[in-house]
Amino acid sequence: MSVSELDIKTPRQSTLAWLRSPWLFWGGLLVATWLISKFSFDIYRAFDARWIIRFPDAWQPDFETRISDFMDWLLQEAQVFGILFRDVTRGLAAVIEAPYDLVVGLLVDGVQRGQGNQAVQILPPLSWIGVIFAVTAIGHYTKSWSMAVLMAVCFSYLAVFGQWESAMMTLASVLIAVPIAAGGGLLLGVLAFRVAWVDKALRPILDLMQTVPVFAYLVPILFMFGFGPVSALVATIIYAMPPMIRVTIVALRGVPEELAELGRMVGCTPRQQMWKILVPSAKPTLMVGVNQVIMLTLNMVIIASMIGAGGLGYDVLTALRRLDIGGGVEAGLAIVVLAIALDRLSQAFSTRTVTQKAAQSKGSFLQRHRWSLLSILVIAVTGIMGLGSTWMQSYPDAAVLSTGQVWEDAIGYINVNYFDALEAMKNTLLMWFLLPLRQFFAGIPWGWGLVVTTLIGFRIGGFRLAALVFVLIGLIILTGLWGKAMTTVYLCGASVAIASIIGIPLGLLAASGATSNRVVGAFIDTLQTLPSFVYLIPVVMLFRVGDFSAMIAIVAYALAPAVRYAAHGIRSIDPQIIEAGIVSGCTRWQMMRRIKLPMIVPELLLGLNQTIMLALSMLVITALVGTRDLGQEVYIALTRANTGQGIVAGLAVAFIAITADRLLEASAKRMRKRMGLS
C-alpha cells in the first residue's frame, strides 16, 4: 500500500525513470517467474487446465515422423541427376577413404595385399624410431631445439606407455580430418568474405553445426558414408570446421586497409588480391583457427571410435567398460599428449619469423634439406633393420611401462576413506543449490517461459531479437520438449554458474604472472583434451549416478573459456587506465574491484557465452550417467535408431544454444557501447 502511495506522490518524470530502471525489470521478472513457477501446479488444479503445465499432444505437429520419413526417402530413393543420392555420398566416401588408407598404411598396417585376415603384409609400417625422429626434426625446423625436445618427449611417451599403435591410428585420422576441415573452412570463409549472401546463409548453418549434438545425426551419416572410419571422419569434419570458417572471416576482415589498398594500386586481380595479399597477411589469425580444428578433432576421437574409427578413443571406451580405470587414464592421457604436441607445433608454425625462414632457405640443397634427408635415412635404416630385429620396427612389449595400478589404487583409497565426506559435501550442494534450482526451472509453465524469454530479448536487443527468441523457443514448445528443455537449462545453468565461480578467479590468477599463466594454461588444456569419459567413471564411483556427477563432468569441460576470456580481458585493458588507477592511489583490491573487473565485463560475457556452448555440447556425454534432459533424449533416439527423434531433440539443444548466444552477444555489445569501448 505504502509503496503505491509513494508512487502517486512522486513527480511524473521520475516515475518513468523508476519504471525504466533495470532493477525493476529484472527483479520484477524474477519474482514473477518464481511465483508462477512455485504455484503453477496449483493454478492448473484451480482451473482444471492441464494445458497450462503440459503442452497438449494434439497441438504438436508431428515433426519426428516427418523428419524420419524425409530421411528415409533421402537415403533410399532420392536421386541427383539420375544417380542415387546414396551412391553420390558413397563416392565421396571413397574419395576420402583413399588418402586415409594410405596414411593408415604408412603409420599402422604397412602395405598389404588381399583383404581381411587373408591379407599378406608386403612392407611394414614406418618404425617407431623413424616416426619419432621425423617429428623431432619437424619440431626443430618449425621453431627451435626446445620444440624438438618437446616433440621427442611426447611421441616417446606414446611408445613407452604402450599406446603407439592406437596413437598412430588416431594420428592418421587427425592427419586426414584436419586438412579437409581447415582447407574447406578456409575456402568457405573466403567465399563468405567475398559474397555477402553466402555469409548470411552460412551463419545459421554454422550455429547448427556447432550446437546440434553429433549423436543426433550419426545414424544418417552411417547410411550415407558407410560404417567405418570415413563416417567418423565426416562427423569429425562437420564438428571441427565451423571455427575455421568463423576465424577466416574475422581474419580477412582484420587485414589492415592499407595492405588491401596496396594490392589494388599494384593492379592485383581479385584472385591475386585474395591469395597473394589478404590470406598471407591474415595467416597468424588463420593459424588460430587451424589450432581450434586440431583440438576439436581430438575431442571427437571417443565418439568417432564408436563408429569404427578405432585408435585411442576405442581403448578408452573398452578400458572403462571393463572398469579398468588405469587403462582408461593412460589412453586418455595419450590423447592429451598428442593434442599438446600437435597444438604446440601448429602454434610454432604460425609464429615463424621472417629471419627464421630466410635462414632456412640459405645454403646448398643438402644443407637446406638436411633434416628431411636425415629423417628419410633414419626411416629407411630402421625399416630395413627392423626386418631382422623386431624392436627396431615396433617398440618392445617388455619395455612398456604402466601406471594403471596406481590410478586404480588412488581411486580405491579415496573411495574407501573419503566417500562419506564427499557424500556430505554433495548432499549439502544438492539440498541448497541444485534441487531448488531444478524445482524453479521445472515449475515454469511453457506459456510464461515464452513470454519471459521474448521480453528479455526485447529488453536487450529490441524487436528483432525478441522475434528470433520467440520463434526459437516457440519451436521447442511445439515439439513437446519444453519440460526436457527446462531440465537442460537447469543442469547447464548450474554447471555454468559453478564453472564461472571457479574459472574467473583462475583467469585473474593466470593474468597475474607468466608462471601462473603457464600452470593454469596447462591445467585447462588437459581438462579440455582429456576425454570426459576418463574422469566420468571415477566421478560416478565417488558421487553415484545422478545430476551431481553430470554437473562435475560439465564443469570440468566448460571451465576453459571462463578462464581464458577472463585472463584475456585483464591483459587487454588499456595500460593507461591502470596507470591512472595507480596514480590516484588505488590499493590492489580497489584496483581489481573498481577498475579491472568492471572493465572486463564484456569479455566475461563472451567467455560465459562460450562456457554455455561447451556445457551444452557435453549434454550427450552426461546422458551416459543417467540425466533426464535433451541430451538423454538424443541418446535414447540413437539407441533406438530413431532419426527423427534425434534430430528434433538435437535441434532443441541448438535452439537453446542460439538463444543464449544471441542474448549474451547483444548484452555484451550494449555494455561495450556504454563504456565507450567500441
Place this chain on the structure above:
Amino acid sequence: MTYEKFITASLLALTVAAPVSADVENTDPIRMTMHDWTGQLLTTRIMGGVLEEAGYNIEYVQADYIAQFAGLQSGDLHVAMEIWATTGQEAMDDAIATGNVVSFGPTGMQAIEDWWYPAYMEEQCPGLPDWQALNDCANLFATAETAPFGRYLGGPVTWGGFDEERIEALELDFEVVHAGTDAALFAELESAYQRQAPIVLWVYAPHWAVARYEGNFVEFPTYEAACYTDPSWGINPDMAYDCGKPRGDIYKVGWAGLAENWPGAAAAIEAFTIDNATMGDMVGRVDLGGEDIEAVAAEWIAENEATWSAWISN
C-alpha cells in the same frame, strides 16, 4: 572331398593365391562386428575362427552395439554375434522389418537380468535372497536423495525392464535411479563393493561382473507370460508385473545378403550354439585370469572340433 571339388579347389587356390583351402563360395571378407564386452568378443572370435577354418576370409570391425544396425542394413557390416533380446530387441526388430537384416536364430545363451546384491548384504539383511526381505532393509539401501525409500540402481532407460511397475505391484519401498550406461552401473557397484556398502542394482549375465563380484540375484516370483499381461496373476490381484524378469535369448543377426554371397557361412552361423556355463567360464578366464581373448577362443576351437565341424559340414 570329391575329385571335382578338389580340382576346383586347387585351381582356385592357384588363381586367388589364398593361403588356406578355398572350397568356399567366395573369399571376399565377411565383416563381423566386435563390441566392447568380453563375452561378445569371445563369441565373435570363436565363430570367426571356425569360419576361417572353413576357408572364409574374416574381417573384424569395431562397432557400437546399436549404431552397427545402420551398417548391417546397408551391407557395410555382415554379422553381429550377440543381440540381446533384453537390450537390443527394438533396434533388432526395426532392422529386420526393413528386410535388409535377418536373424540367424538364438545363440543358445540365456540372458539373465534382475535385481542383484553383493554377498555381504546377506549378513546385513538376513532375509535375502527372498524379495520380501527387501522391504525390511529398505532403509539400509536409502540415500539422501531417495530417503525414506531404498535406492535401486536400474539400467539405462532404454533397457526397459518395468522396474517402476514391479515396485508398485510388489509394494516395494524403493525408488528407481537410472544409470545412463552399463559402465556407470558397474562403476557404482565397484565403488560400493570396495566400501562393502549396501547396494542393489540391475545386473545381467553372462557378464564379467558376476564372475568378479560375489553376490546373488534377488528371488522374485518366477516370470510367466501371464504375469506381464494379466493383472489377476500372482500376489497382487490388481496389477501386472508382480514377478521377476523374463530370461531372454541372445540372437545372432546379419545382413540379408550374407546367405546369397556366402551360403555356407550363413548356415554355419545359423548352426552356432554355446551355453551359459561354457561362456561364463571363458569370460572369467579372460577378465579375472587375465588370459588373452584370442588365445581362449583358439583353445575352444582346438578342443571342440567335433562340435563345430558339424556347423560347417554342409
